[in-house]
Amino acid sequence: METKLQKILIVEDEQSIQKLIEFTLQQANFVTVLANDGEEAIEKVLDEQPDLIILDLMLPKIDGLEVCRMLRKQDIETPIIMLTAKGEEMDKIIGLEMGADDYMTKPFSPREVAARVRAVLRRTGEPKNTKEKKLIAGQLTVYPERMEVYLDNQPLEFTPKEFELLVYFMKNPHRVFTRDQLLQAVWNYDFAGDTRIVDVHVSHLRDKIEENTRKPRYIKTMRGVGYKFGEQN
Incomplete structure (x- = not known):
């Protein structure tokens, strides 16, 4: 064929x-x-x-x-x-x-x-193929198969790339990622890319899920390294 x-x-x-x-x-x-x-x-x-x-x-x-x-x-x-x-x-x-x-x-x-x-x-x-029916962190709930996100039971809208990055973070809580690692994992780049694209998408995510973007609850910046996801009290 x-x-x-x-x-x-x-x-x-x-x-x-x-x-x-x-x-x-x-x-x-x-x-x-x-x-x-x-x-x-x-x-x-x-x-x-x-x-x-x-x-x-x-x-x-x-x-x-x-x-x-x-x-x-x-x-x-x-x-x-x-x-x-x-x-x-x-x-x-x-x-x-x-x-x-x-x-x-x-x-x-x-x-x-x-x-x-x-x-x-x-x-x-790639098909959005995942075994998890839902991912939960604090007041944030994500349904990967349906591509739906809720914060305090209110639906949020994301671009496909923002959604994919959020799901990757939530599947790997409390793990510190460099920008290059996120670029490889989410964008599938097998060469040195422009890591600023990661910063832009993290900023977009924070605008949508964080109550205070200056003191984020979910996505923490690890200075000199990258980012870590995990509910912060």
């Missing part, structure tokens, strides 16, 4: 970068589809139904952040890797908040492109 190749939509208006990514992914046995601006990107997502989108921030007509926002507003959950330039730290954070799954900073190596695409596809394609 012939294996169906996964399709990647590359949204990039700089032809040299677009062709580099296209060649790299084709060499890695992916099918590629191209878009040169934001409007075309949205059309290609609807027409081609790609397995993943590589989305540049600086695009003609509709910028990458707005493309991401529009897709998520339409409940299109296709994984998105954003391309950013150095110094666009706020754009990275906004992109993650809007629903992007990862980002790469220009310039990047062809090897990094293929590795990150595989990592995101591997993570987003």
Whole structure:
């Protein structure tokens, strides 16, 4: 039986970068589809139904952040890797908040492109298979199979990545994790990635589950090391 190749939509208006990514992914046995601006990107997502989108921030007509926002507003959950330039730290954070799954900073190596695409596809394609019916810490209750979270019996909303990080923390209470360990466990990176993505998601979790983010009850920062989850009285 012939294996169906996964399709990647590359949204990039700089032809040299677009062709580099296209060649790299084709060499890695992916099918590629191209878009040169934001409007075309949205059309290609609807027409081609790609397995993943590589989305540049600086695009003609509709910028990458707005493309991401529009897709998520339409409940299109296709994984998105954003391309950013150095110094666009706020754009990275906004992109993650809007629903992007990862980002790469220009310039990047062809090897990094293929590795990150595989990592995101591997993570987003894995079934949420767990034996636990629910996880409990203090007033926090999580149902992994249903992807539901309750705080004081009130439902909370999380992005898929935030939920996965919270579940990992709750399955490993009182264990200290470095940022690299969390990056490996939750994002499935098998190379040195940007650990700031961990800090961003921890911050989002605290905003939602902590009564006082300055004195967190659940997610503690271990200075010089990383993070530890465990109900603190």
